[in-house]
Amino acid sequence: MSHTLRPLRREDLSRVEAIYRQHTKEQAPADWLSVAHQAIDAAGDAPLAWVAVAARGRVVGYVVGEVRSWEFGSASAGWIIGIGVDVEHDGEGAGRDLLARLMESLAQRGTRTLRTMVRRDDVRVLRFFRSAGFATGPYTELEMEVGS
């Protein structure tokens, strides 16, 4: 089924949250949603959050990104905070198109690198990003338990 892309709007957020819940079985966290709100507020000519819209205006996918300087001494980079496609529209190219549109916006903003974090055992999502051209980057995520 065909879809079109347009920038994320505030009124799309309930559908975005529903798609998020399909995949995670959890509510979208407040900090995640705040990045989506920031992307809406700072959209300008190169929005960092997009939705895929199918028949009758139904939102069937989203991508939410931001630009930030996280790592010590590194230039700012684009980050994908979330990308999700309604399971009923799986494999129809919405994910690939959303990613391509986000990359165009980042290029317009002069951002040269796009990053994301993926569970290393999530073969399907890894395949999705690798097929789009992503490769392992120069940083390793470290973590530990706190408060125990």
Ligand SMILES: CC(C)(COP(=O)(O)OP(=O)(O)OC[C@H]1O[C@@H](n2cnc3c(N)ncnc32)[C@H](O)[C@@H]1OP(=O)(O)O)[C@@H](O)C(=O)NCCC(=O)NCCS
């Ligand atoms: C990952 C996700 C966004 C892909 O969206 P999609 O619209 O189904 O993907 P597309 O149809 O655009 O497919 C693009 C590529 O992804 C890969 N892909 C898509 N569906 C796949 C499947 N079922 N199995 C393996 N690879 C698949 C393929 O390489 C495909 O390229 P191809 O069509 O040239 O073969 C979607 O499956 C999703 O929402 N997953 C759950 C949410 C998630 O984990 N997001 C990532 C972390 S935020």
